[in-house]
Amino acid sequence: MHRAPPVAATERALPAGTARVEHRAIRPTAWAAPTVPSDPPEPERISRAALTRLIEPGDAAIGRAVQRHGVVGLVQGFYEGAPANRLGLGADRITAYQERLRKFNPVTDLERIAKLGGRFIIPGDSEWPSQLDDLGDSRPIGLWVRGLPSQRLPSLRLLALRSVAVVGSRACTAYGRHVAGQLGSELAERGWVVVSGAAYGVDTAAHLGALAVNGMTIAVLASGVDICYPRGNEPLIERIGRDGLLVSELALGMNPTRFRFVLRNRVIAALTRGTVVVEAAPRSGALSTARRARDLNRHTMGIPGPITSELSAGVHTLIRNGAATMVTSGAEVGELIGAIGSDLAPERVGPILPRDALEPPVARVLEAVPASADGAPVQRLAHYAALSEATTVQHLHELSSLGFVERHGAHWRLVRRK
Known part of the structure; x- marks a missing residue:
């Protein structure tokens, strides 16, 4: 008899002999204002959010099933209780997932993370590592x-x-x-x-x-x-x-x-x-x-x-x-x-991404930075890049972390190659 693998749960006891988990929910107002998305989340994001509540991390069988059926098709199969031979997973596992899917709404999770000042990123997003x-x-x-x-x-x-x-x-x-x-x-x-x-x-x-x-x-x-x-x-x-x-x-x-x-x-x-x-x-x-x-x-x-x-x-x-x-x-x-x-190379500082891999607004800021040793203030760079000063500062820090620019007093300048 095949037994379903453990199903993720919001509450789970640790193995015998392990101290009980103590935790505290983080206050939503402690860090940042909520960022509610302006458009409804797409099916791919909803389906992936659902899977993070269903499965344990690193489940290779689910990873292979996603490759075969697509994440939307896989989660839809769980909702419908699709035959085991169709999804390539155990019947009891599919049944367990079907029952759990009825108990939560992944869209609610996406709304909650936005209200907490966060986001859910997935493969294909520009932010995905x-x-x-x-x-x-x-x-x-x-x-x-x-x-x-x-x-x-x-x-x-x-x-x-x-x-x-x-x-x-x-x-x-x-x-x-x-x-x-x-x-x-x-x-x-x-x-x-x-x-x-x-x-x-x-x-x-x-x-x-x-x-x-x-x-x-x-x-x-x-x-x-x-x-x-x-x-x-x-x-x-x-x-x-x-x-x-x-x-x-x-x-x-x-x-x-x-x-x-x-x-x-x-x-x-x-x-x-x-x-x-x-x-x-x-x-x-x-x-x-x-x-x-x-x-x-x-x-x-x-x-x-x-x-x-x-x-x-x-x-x-x-x-x-x-x-x-x-x-x-x-x-x-x-x-x-x-x-x-x-x-x-450790003997010099250099960029860790080619210029053509930069997002267009970031590339505009980089183009605005002069080649002179003195550099230029944020106000001038924002003007040339046609961006707000706040956005320009954000992109300058991105460029700094990537090795393109550096601060020089109140100015920003290009990193010099040795």
Whole structure:
């Protein structure tokens, strides 16, 4: 007898012996004004939103079914209770999905995320990070994102192009906490976006390190983006939602489980250009992120620790086996990751995207920036680009994160090639 795989639920108990999940829903007014879409969401987005509430992240069987039938056709098949041989899934699984689809409305979820100051992005959107496609059939169905695009927050796709994951033990030592915080600050000061999971320990230190220097950070959650977990990190998660981005595959209101934490790690590994492990015992979950990063041909790095520390043993094993490169500073991380292609050589600063890949308004701003060493003020650039000053500033920050321009006092100028 075939048994259906576990069906995603808004409430699920953790395995025996695991502490009960404590969470708190994030206040919707804490960060940003709502952005209600002007047009009804298209069927593709509605169907993908529905799937994020039905399935567990990384379900390769669903990924293959989406390829065969299209996401709209697949979800319609669930609604209708289509025969198992038609969808290529177990009959009991289809029945379970059909029953759950009657209990919620995905359009409501899309309206809620807009009111919370966020959005649901899907493959094909201009904001979709295409590097997630490297996950193949287990790539995310879509991503719920909290944090509005602004002058400091260009799209997730652009931020991910300059991102580094910093992961490690929740129960880190004082050494690990110090190193993770310092690494987060050093990376952010060099223009890198720090990505982690908002857990206790190394994650927290890395996020705080980036925020301490007014840098950019992204938290990839194992719950809905309206849920604060762990409870003790509520202030940090709220701050990231205000000054950075919260990202999740899970629909609003869905709680974390042990399984979801493991699956979340693959998104961190795929989203970023490289992963740094600060402290990790031999069986630490952070090592799964490092292994996945290596499998995806991302740079995998490790921070060495005391040889007497069990929490550094996993990192030392990665380095000894050649599965990770030893690094000791943000500068070394940047040199290693930046050495991809001639445009990213560590000896000079250069753009990480060709000009023809820029959105037209962004390209207009770039064209307006003079080649002189003094540059030009925002007001003049906005005039030449025929955009508002606020929009011009937003695009200048995007161009800065991509290595095209830099601030020079109150002016902006082109980055000089060495």
